[in-house]
Amino acid sequence: MPPRMLPEPTPETRHFWDGCKAGELRLQRCTDCDGGSYFPPRPFCPKCGSRKVENYAASGKGVLWSYVINMRPRPDMGTEPYAIAVVKLAEGPQMMSNIVNCPQTPEALQLDMPLTVTFAAQNDDISLPFFEPVKG
Amino acid sequence: MKQKSIAVVGAAETTKMGKIPDVSVIGLHADAALNAMADCGLKPSDIDGVATAGISPVDLAHYMGITPTYADGTSVGGCSFMLHVRHAAAAINEGLCNTVLITHGESGRSRVGAGGFARAASSLAGQFEMPFGPMGPPTMFTIPVLRYLKARGYTVEDLAHVAVIQREWAAMNPRASFKDPITVADVLGADMIAWPFTKLMCCLVTDGGGALILTSAERAKDFPQKPVYILGTGESVETPMVSQMEDFTSSKAFRVSGKKAFEESGISHSDVDHLMIYDAFAHLPLYGLEDLGFCKPGEAAGFIRGRNTAPGGKLPLNTNGGGLSYMHSGMYGMYALQESVRQMRGIAPAQVPGAKISIAHGVGGMFAASGTIVFSNEAP
Ligand SMILES: [Zn+2]
Secondary structure (H helix, E strand, O other): OOOOOOOOOOOOOHHHHHHHHOOOOEEEEEOOOOOOEEOOOOOOOOOOOOOOEEEEEOOOEEEEEEEEEEOOOOHHHOOOOEEEEEEEEOOOOEEEEOEOOOOOOOOOOOOOOEEEEEEEEOOOOOEEEEEEEOOO | OOOOOEEEEEEEEOOOOEOOOOOOHHHHHHHHHHHHHHHHOOOHHHOOEEEEOOOOHHHHHHHHOOOOOEEEOOOOOOOHHHHHHHHHHHHHHOOOOOOEEEEEEEEOOOOOOOOOOOOOOOOHHHHHOHHHOOOOHHHOOOOOHHHHHHHHOOOHHHHHHHHHHHHHHHOOOOOOOOOOOOOHHHHHHOOEEEEOEEHHHEOOOOEEEEEEEEEEHHHHOOOOOOOEEEEEEEEEEOOOOHHHOOOOOOOHHHHHHHHHHHHHHOOOHHHOOEEEEOOOEOOHHHHHHHHOOOOOOOOHHHHHHOOOOOOOOOOOEOOOOHHHHOOOOOOOHHHHHHHHHHHHHOOOOOOOOOOOEEEEEEEEOOOOEEEEEEEEOOOO
16 A cells, blocks of 8 residues: 555645644634634735734534545555545634544434544654544 | 727637647747737737737747737736737827737636746745645635535535536537536536535636737728627736635635726626626636625525526526636636627627627636726727
């Protein structure tokens, strides 16, 4: 199996990937307006254009917003079908991820099910943020 | 733009369509361009504006022997050609050039001289989407759909109906890739590509191309073909990442582009005799009918099931068979424009009797961009 396709951080996204490595899902928000949290990372507020933004550790909670189950796995993703999901984070932004510790079936993957983030180290630098069903 | 100030005077697709292993990408552009020039009786030296996507307008101009005073390389995916039409209209009206050639050519199936589907690992999509396993449009364009179905109360059967009815149109088109009738059960039972999408809910992968030639409405009267006038235009873009689409149940780019095109053309929905909505996948006509305002949110699936868009219906839609059954080389917008022009000229294989106004609405990327062109065949 070829190595998994991994992100190459840029100066503007470094804090996010450092956060994943440290076990934190880092979002950004504006301190000039109440534009709320945004994603993907950028050093200014997409609502008002202010550069006065801060990084913070998000809750890591969200719900399953939408997904497909890829029946023809990408070579670096193994041989079994897998869901490519979009999670709606509690803080508002949407992000693409995979749902782990859960069967990759329509029956198990119900829209709006509560999820929580979990990080999986891929190498010394990159940990990917995945989501798993909230237990209990 | 000023209504009916610009017209399409030349329009043609590649000589062959479907599987063309003996022609490269630029060769498909050229074949379509030569056919469009023959259609309107022009030579390369008569063209002073070029626009294309996929390849550079420099490639096109040099290959065709054109020395342009206007070049547009807008490349926002499959609807780029709608944007080219819009920009060409503005350019001609502003006096930047007189006659614009717009081409498309793609070796989607045979991959002769074609590039790949790659995202730099440092791009936003490379960082925040690609690590999670998407494999091109069938696993990306489809991601919002489960949310859309749930919000609207639609089902996967509703997606299947889109494919079934477009196959009815394709059956009337001798150049369509697939012409045999299909049922909802056939669509649902086809190979699963990316749940809930089966193969028959996904577009074809073929080779082909098309070209358009535009000039001022005043000059258009002197050409051999019936001029097809541009009544209104729209365009917009939203996001390069489908996961960041603002609303999974509605395309902002569709809404903005469609509204602008209706405003410019001064028409109402009931004036529209013929409609093309770029259907890379079966959900797009549903989003398009809602976002362009032909149906209220939640009514598009019933509208299609009720055969309003089918042969004999009140709003004939994707009458060439669409990307699902006619052809899809990768950037299908050109073929939607070609079918609108054929319908306005009155020469389409599945001609809508008496059609006077046609809309071609395109999508680029995965809900990334949109362009809308309103055509009329009535002289100003
Ligand atoms: Zn702000």
